Amino acid sequence: MPRTEEQNQQIRDERQEQILQAALKVFARRGMAAAKISDIAAEAGFSHGLVYHYFKSKEEIFSTLVKKALQGSTLVIQYAQQQEGSPLQQLRWMTNMILQNISGEGAYLFLIMMQAFTSDAIPEEVKQMMDDGLAFSAIKATLPLIQAGQQAGEIMPDDPVKLAVLYYSLIQGLAISKIQWKDCPMPDADMVLRVLKAK
Amino acid sequence: MPRTEEQNQQIRDERQEQILQAALKVFARRGMAAAKISDIAAEAGFSHGLVYHYFKSKEEIFSTLVKKALQGSTLVIQYAQQQEGSPLQQLRWMTNMILQNISGEGAYLFLIMMQAFTSDAIPEEVKQMMDDGLAFSAIKATLPLIQAGQQAGEIMPDDPVKLAVLYYSLIQGLAISKIQWKDCPMPDADMVLRVLKAK
């Protein structure tokens, strides 16, 4: 009895997701360039031929992951601004979400994004995504939140861009620390927000 | 007229340093795996054959750079503890040194170290260096400073390890931000130390 088209579609979706999950781990651990298609295939439990059945190239897999990571990070900021409460409370909500994310598999996505930002050895399409302003969108999108907090006297009066850099540097650094040292003690949101809060 | 042995030695030292400088840039930009020997040779202005005349392999070049980076970072901590003043003042001195370093070429060394920490695709010798405790030596070496500061009431009372993680995460994140965004506004030492200071 042959499979229905519906079942085939389900298999395809499943495989695609399995490959992406496997690729995320391999890319994070070995980097885009050092990651071999055979590594990804082995991690997912398939032959390397199958990977090429679902993705045109290694670059396409990497691009897909970066896209997902960027979308995810902009979403968190949007949700934060829809939360109730003062700007500082919104920032606290967002920080909590991010810290929670970092503690799980989410740290890998941070590493992928960082590779995309710092490495030259990435697909042209990914470079494009970075240049198109999506790159600093996180900082830009957070500026209104910071400025509102400053007017409310909750956040220290200083260059908002500098404060945003400070904040995201800490977040990014924590994600890396978590990967470097799996059981490292993680600070809570309020400790992170000390870099922003008014005295 | 043939060169004297002295002149030859000088040429060798010079070439070795030129290759290391070029390799630092290439490794930081492309990662250990993606970096090609021909890239390094081109950056230094030599043929790829000459690189192999001075280094046994690509791995050896990478290991040499990681070693230098690790030595440098432990040195700063040692010097900091020899500075006069309170623990917080010593930390401020150290933070200033690091921030100054990051603003220049030093950021590349941070990236190299981070690759060494996070990537699986690195030489066995380098992994050894990390495992041998040199890895978290920065955090360990800073603990006395933090604890002294807590007793003096200058630093907030909390798990010293957690505070060290917070501090170094921020430092590391700032180094990465600086590479991602060459002209990003950098905070001063006191802004960084807000994550440690007592209220």
Add this chain to the structure above:
DNA sequence: GTCTATAAATCGATAGAC
């Protein structure tokens, strides 16, 4: 849909000329 065999290209490393 999945696998194995294979082509094509890339790159680390060496040998030998100058």
Add this chain to the structure above:
DNA sequence: GTCTATCGATTTATAGAC
């Protein structure tokens, strides 16, 4: 000391069998 030519291994990507 420096360069060019070349080997050998690895890896991406494809073709074709099941």
